[in-house]
Amino acid sequence: MSSVIVTDIVRADQTTIDALAVHGVATVHEAMGRVGLVGPSVHPVQQGARIAGSAVTVLCWPGDNLMIHAAVEQCQAGDILVVSTTSPSLDGSFGELFATALTYRGVRGVVTTGGVRDVVDLRAMNFPAWAGAQNAQGTVKATAGSVNVPIVVGGAIIRPGDVVVADDDGVLCVPRGEADTALTASDARVEKEAAARAAYLNGDLSLDRNDLRGVLADLGVRYVTQQEYTDGDHRRRDLDHD
Template identity: 65%
Template structure:
């Protein structure tokens, strides 16, 4: 494995990414045809945060956080640190000290397929993190990895500079070249949802609005009385 630190990756437009984050992960995910979701295993360590930022990617050896230290230097305001490991690892590779350094640099949060620790401190300082595990298990600083190279997280390819969106529903990636298109589609999705919301408030049923009665009939679902069913 080639171990490198890429110092100057292209980044998605920060203002566009921040605007995209406002739509929320679920809306953007649906708007883009249900693509980019990093999977249900990545959960927030504390609820109530909605962030969007440009990815600084980190590939670490399992149980070793050396490359996170290297990545901190390259982080800019508006970034999100995205960390994965060469093999599955649930060790607490990230904690309050890292968060302090990143927060000072304007980093919006952490996403990791591994573990975090110091959860109470992260919550108190308002630094959001999404991880696959919480663990007090410590790590070493001994093995080289890479920073700002394409990585795989939750089955998705994440390139440095891609848009990372995260909230209580999970984490997704939007390729940096797709951010503008994602904004247009997310707004269209939001407009459609608002129209549906208004219809539901007026008493319309999803069965009728979505044409699902015909679909039920096509699938052979029938309506019967309790007597007919034998209740």
């Protein structure tokens, strides 16, 4: 496909995005039916950040950050820059100067399959980043790629304008057209978990609240005393010696 920069992406409603950020990755992931996770190949470089925003996507050549420079112009307040490469590369293609430019434009953070550097500065700026590596290796600016096209980030396909949720648990993609549904399901899950939390604080067991005793029985799990377990273990050893 030819290299392009798409300039007029459609974004989800900002109120919905902000509400998804409050819920966080784990809650939204479960509410969506356990889909959309980028996975453990991308790690937070700070602790305690929880954000969501519209994805501005960047497809770069390995060892080349030219298209990140081009992508900054396409970013607006509430966005998250999401970067991948045409083949695996952990070079440090993103650093403090990019973060400074993006902060001016109101961008909430960066997610990249590659490397970030100037990590001390990024943390001091409170500019959240999730990356495949922390790596001082520099890059060139010589090869065409694309901005605002679908990209693969770990286990997720992220399209421009999709909602990206990121925190200490990882990174999640919510397709733009499913953002409202995901929020409704996440609200319901939070209510359910609040009821469960109150029950556990009162001494209830999750086995009973989630009707799991029958599952254990169906799987053949038995309750035995220590003596019964020991006697049974002895009998098994005796049979092994026969």
